[in-house]
Amino acid sequence: MITVEIICFGNELLFGKTINTNANWLGKRLVMLGAELQRVTTIGDILEEMAEVVQEALIRKPNVIITTGGLGPTFDDMANTAIAKALNRELELNEQAVGFIKERLDKLQKERGLELKLTEERLGMAMVPKGAEVLKNRAGSAPGVMVKENDTLIISVPGVPSEMKSIFDHEITKYFDLDPTKQFYERSIVVNHIPESELAKAISETREKYPTIYVKTHPHSSKASAKGMIEVEIHITSLCSDEEAVNLREAEVEIVKIIKTMKGTSDKKPKIALQNNDKKSK
Amino acid sequence: MITVEIICFGNELLFGKTINTNANWLGKRLVMLGAELQRVTTIGDILEEMAEVVQEALIRKPNVIITTGGLGPTFDDMANTAIAKALNRELELNEQAVGFIKERLDKLQKERGLELKLTEERLGMAMVPKGAEVLKNRAGSAPGVMVKENDTLIISVPGVPSEMKSIFDHEITKYFDLDPTKQFYERSIVVNHIPESELAKAISETREKYPTIYVKTHPHSSKASAKGMIEVEIHITSLCSDEEAVNLREAEVEIVKIIKTMKGTSDKKPKIALQNNDKKSK
Numbered sequence: 001m002i003t004v005e006i007i008c009f010g011n012e013l014l015f016g017k018t019i020n021t022n023a024n025w026l027g028k029r030l031v032m033l034g035a036e037l038q039r040v041t042t043i044g045d046i047l048e049e050m051a052e053v054v055q056e057a058l059i060r061k062p063n064v065i066i067t068t069g070g071l072g073p074t075f076d077d078m079a080n081t082a083i084a085k086a087l088n089r090e091l092e093l094n095e096q097a098v099g100f101i102k103e104r105l106d107k108l109q110k111e112r113g114l115e116l117k118l119t120e121e122r123l124g125m126a127m128v129p130k131g132a133e134v135l136k137n138r139a140g141s142a143p144g145v146m147v148k149e150n151d152t153l154i155i156s157v158p159g160v161p162s163e164m165k166s167i168f169d170h171e172i173t174k175y176f177d178l179d180p181t182k183q184f185y186e187r188s189i190v191v192n193h194i195p196e197s198e199l200a201k202a203i204s205e206t207r208e209k210y211p212t213i214y215v216k217t218h219p220h221s222s223k224a225s226a227k228g229m230i231e232v233e234i235h236i237t238s239l240c241s242d243e244e245a246v247n248l249r250e251a252e253v254e255i256v257k258i259i260k261t262m263k264g265t266s267d268k269k270p271k272i273a274l275q276n277n278d279k280k281s282k
Numbered sequence: 283m284i285t286v287e288i289i290c291f292g293n294e295l296l297f298g299k300t301i302n303t304n305a306n307w308l309g310k311r312l313v314m315l316g317a318e319l320q321r322v323t324t325i326g327d328i329l330e331e332m333a334e335v336v337q338e339a340l341i342r343k344p345n346v347i348i349t350t351g352g353l354g355p356t357f358d359d360m361a362n363t364a365i366a367k368a369l370n371r372e373l374e375l376n377e378q379a380v381g382f383i384k385e386r387l388d389k390l391q392k393e394r395g396l397e398l399k400l401t402e403e404r405l406g407m408a409m410v411p412k413g414a415e416v417l418k419n420r421a422g423s424a425p426g427v428m429v430k431e432n433d434t435l436i437i438s439v440p441g442v443p444s445e446m447k448s449i450f451d452h453e454i455t456k457y458f459d460l461d462p463t464k465q466f467y468e469r470s471i472v473v474n475h476i477p478e479s480e481l482a483k484a485i486s487e488t489r490e491k492y493p494t495i496y497v498k499t500h501p502h503s504s505k506a507s508a509k510g511m512i513e514v515e516i517h518i519t520s521l522c523s524d525e526e527a528v529n530l531r532e533a534e535v536e537i538v539k540i541i542k543t544m545k546g547t548s549d550k551k552p553k554i555a556l557q558n559n560d561k562k563s564k
Contacts, residue, residue: 012500014319016309017517020302023324027298037296038331040324042305045498049320056338073479074499075486112512114477115545121482140501141479160501195390197355197423200403204357216327217356218294219422219442230394235299263397 001239002035002176003062007053008042009069009079010159022068022164029168031184033176034239038062045070050082058086058152064175065152069159071142073121079156080145084129087149097126097134097143104141139166146175181241185248189234189255190220192271194262196232202258203234210251213238233275283521284317284458285344289335290324291351291361292441304350304446311450313466315458316521320344327352332364340368340434346457347434351441353424355403361438362427366411369431379408379416379425386423421448428457463523467530471516471537472502474553476544478514484540485516492533495520 006026012018023040030037038060043053050070057065070079084091101123105116116122125142128134135144135155140163145156155172157164191199196217203215213236220231234255238248252274259272288308294300305322312319320342325335332352339347352361366373383405387398398404407424410416417426417437422445427438437454439446473481478499485497495518502513516537520530534556541554 011496011498012517013305014309014322015313015519016306016311018500019306020322023295024298024301027296029298031297038326039335040296040302040322042322044320053321072499072501074482075489076498108477114512116477116480119479119483121479141477195398195423197401197403198398200356201401207357214293216293216358217354218300219354235294237297 001179002033002064004030004035004037004064004066005057005060005062006037006040007050007057007065007067008040008159009045009050009067009082010042011044011076013042013069014044022159022161025161025165026066026068026168029173031239033173034179034182034184035064035176045076045078047078047082047085050078051085054083054086054154058149061150062152065154066172067154067156068164071125071145071156071158072160073119073125073141077124077142080128083145083147083154083156087129087147089130091127092130093123094126094128094132094134094143097128098123100134100136100143101126101141104137135167135171137163137167138170139163144171182239183242183245184237184239185245186235186237187248187252188236188275189252189259190273190275191232191234191259192229194232194259194270195230198262199232199234199259202255202262205258206251206254209254210247212240212244213248213251215251215255283461284315284346286312286317286319286346286348287339287342287344288319288322289339289347289349290322290441291327291332291349291364292324293326293358295324295351296326304441304443307443307447308348308350308450311455313521315455316461316464316466317346317458327358327360329360329364329367332360333367336365336368336436340431343432344434347436348454349436349438350446353407353427353438353440354442355401355407355423359406359424362410362414365427365429365436365438369411369429369436371412373409374412375405376408376410376414376416376425379410380405382416382418382425383408383423386419417449417453419445419449420452421445426453464521465524465527466519466521467527468517468519469530469534470518470557471534471541472555472557473514473516473541474511476514476541476552477512480544481514481516481541484537484544487540488533488537491536492529494522494526495530495533497533497537 013020043049070077108114128145129147132145132147142158144167147154157167196219216235218233352359410427411429414427414429424440426449429436439449478501498517500515
């Protein structure tokens with residue numbers, strides 16, 4: 001299983017100006033790719049701290065580190081400088097990146113009539129850590145950057161979600177050396193009128209019986225309180241082969257059986273609804 | 283200035299099942315309180331890793347560490363155990379926490395007719411690191427937990443947003459020893475038809491002139507591309523006194539002046555809109 005850490009650069013994430021939807025999107029994608037996301041770290045636009053966070057992640061030796069943000073043309077876009085610093089490498093002008101940037105400027109000039117020059121700020125986006133490769137950005141100007149350090153591949157993508165997604169899907173997915181026999185399966189059981197703590201025992205029994213299946217409860221507090229009732233989602237997941245997936249179904253059936261023996265509130269019978277019947281494709 | 287780190291416990295955050303809106307909400311609140319959020323770390327429900335992340339944060343000596351998640355009654359709610367492990371302390375039954383939990387069960391019993399017992403799972407929520415205090419949860423069963431280690435205050439709140447928010451606003455805000463003379467000010471300038479990289483120079487000049495003001499550009503990619511145009515938000519922020527806030531206005535005026543001298547696309551004049559006129563109250 002490929003292990004991954006995500007590092008998100010950006011004051012706007014710490015200030016609460018921007019919700020970190022990038023980490024969420026990447027988390028979903030990585031699950032579908034069969035990779036294991038172990039940690040997400042968000043840090044502000046301070047060069048020393050950015051470099052430190054990269055070094056700390058390298059010590060834990062994940063197969064892949066994905067960084068988001070800090071690749072644009074402004075003063076506070078320091079991802080390349082921070083990664084170079086963390087790896088104790090120089091920055092070098094990457095000619096392929098210059099080509100990508102020129103191509104993008106030409107495109108914008110043709111499509112939108114913008115008069116754009118290859119300014120110093122724009123050339124800054126082509127200054128990458130020595131030995132790095134660049135990744136084409138079909139949705140914006142800043143190229144992605146990929147550099148290997150020992151056994152860890154560091155991949156940097158812009159923070160703008162459309163650019164991050166485009167680079168990930170077009171350029172990065174292929175670096176995940178996947179087990180074609182395994183897929184991510186998930187099912188949800190939504191239970192009303194039984195509190196989470198009452199469900200705890202039912203779930204711990206099933207967990208012991210199916211150690212490769214992950215079962216977790218999530219109280220739906222806001223939706224539920226709006227209707228004045230208790231609602232808990234039991235989320236059952238497994239990364240497994242099609243044959244093993246039958247265990248997931250069995251676990252689901254067993255949990256439902258146990259819940260059916262339970263009492264709800266005095267005036268309401270427990271309500272059970274099954275969701276997410278489909279397995280996720282890669 | 284009070285320094286803060288947030289640690290979010292929860293596989294659902296890494297899997298991409300749940301967007302980390304808690305870190306965003308807390309980030310906003312901390313900015314308004316005049317505190318400096320330095321880092322957010324998200325980690326899965328693995329006891330050793332949870333304890334490690336807490337230990338790593340303690341080494342950096344922030345004034346406050348806020349943890350979210352892992353306080354409920356189920357097997358994977360391990361925040362108290364992880365913090366106790368990180369601090370090398372025992373867990374102890376907190377009688378006040380038992381009181382809070384009983385009070386909550388009584389309330390649910392009266393209001394919703396639930397027949398709820400003080401099960402082992404529920405008592406588990408009252409097992410806190412030795413020396414910890416507990417914080418009343420008005421929106422759910424799991425009490426918040428607060429424990430001091432050297433000069434760092436570790437505050438744990440549940441991951442359910444309504445409970446996290448309720449505990450933060452009712453119980454935690456008072457621990458922030460604020461500078462009453464400073465407030466958080468922000469203004470935004472939204473510019474159409476000039477790309478971010480063109481704006482970079484205008485902004486770097488203003489930044490040098492007003493070192494206490496933070497200016498950052500955010501391309502509005504998705505909104506903008508939908509309309510086939512370029513849109514960049516210039517976000518100007520400062521934590522300062524009312525008198526100093528005049529600098530923020532000046533910086534805004536100067537940036538607008540510089541932008542007005544710039545060319546947009548060949549067929550479109552740059553469009554400038556000012557937003558967020560209000561200062562944020564504490």
